[in-house]
Amino acid sequence: MELPLYFISDLHLRLDPSEKEVQRQKRLFHFFRHIAETKGTLFIVGDLFDFYFEYKNVIPKDFFNFYMEIHRLKEAGVNTHFIFGNHDYWVMDFITKELMYKVYDSDIEFTKNGKRFFLTHGDGLLSWDRGYRIMKKIIRSPFFIWCYRWLHPNIGYWIAKKFSGDLEHYTHPDEYNRKVLDELTPFAHDKIIDGVDYVLCGHYHQATEKQINSGKLLILGDWFTFDSYGIFDGEDLVLKRWNSKNPSSIL
Known part of the structure; x- marks a missing residue:
């Protein structure tokens, strides 16, 4: 695992040909090219797509x-x-085998340079997520996926576009963000007490770096409000905002 380590989440790439979406993706691709120049390792911590369904012989x-x-x-x-x-x-073989080095369907832990990392997308962690946790089991079930795969791709993606809202609906008021942070803090605290140095998550569309005892919680933001990313240089983990003219810009 080569340094530096880059962490991003909640790109929500859309089935949307609008100029706004094109420009948003261009910023992301400039960031990717920066990583290609600096080398290192990239972690995408969930919600890469707003909707993605891969058929056996069809990709969007x-x-x-x-x-x-x-x-x-x-x-x-x-x-x-x-x-x-x-x-x-x-996702199926095209994403998992042709593009990604490794994929994970749940949380991961690893150690680099003596620092222990815990990565989770973050969905289902909150006390009010009970209903979602049930829905998650249903829509990730092999039976549900088998049924959806019987739809013609044009129909499947037409349905997805109908149910896909504007990116603005992922932006939350400050009060909601504070409640989320209040729930994630004890979760991260427990991990840090158990020996984790860095807890990273996405999902909540807020860019937050919080020191907890000797460790840190990073909520990674997103790539339509913040253009934010975490970076570990071998010594410390910090949260930054991507700016092609100033790649070292700290949030």
């Missing part, structure tokens, strides 16, 4: 530019690790 053409950019990272020697989020349930 809307994400062609993304496929190319990730493949360029691979050719540059950058390994990309992908943790599935609540929008990434239905």
Whole structure:
């Protein structure tokens, strides 16, 4: 696992040809090219897509530019690790074998340079997520996926576009963000007490770096409000905002 380690989440790449979406993805791809130059390792901590469903012989053409950019990272020697989020349930061999170095359908832990990392997308962690935890089991079940795969791809993606809202609905008021942080803090505290140095998650669309005892909690933000990412240089983990003119910009 090569340094530096980069961490991003909640890209929510969309089935949307609008100029706004095109420009948003261009910022992301500039970031990928920066990683290709600096080398290192990339972790995508969930919700790469707003909707993605891979059929046995069909992949969505809307994400062609993304496929190319990730493949360029691979050719540059950058390994990309992908943790599935609540929008990434239905990937198959093309994503997992052709583009990503490794994929994970649940939380992961690893140690680098003596620092222990815990990565989770973060969905289902909150006390009010009980209903979601039930729904998650249903829509990730082999039976549900088998049923959806019987839909013609044009129909399947038409349904997805109908149910996909604007990115603005992922933006939450300050009061909600405080409640989320109040619940995630004891979760991260317990991990740190158990020996974890860094707890990283996505899902909540807030960019937060919080010191907890000797460790840190990073909520990784997203790539339409913050353009934020975590970076570990071998000594410390910090949260930054991507700026192609100033890659060292700290949030």
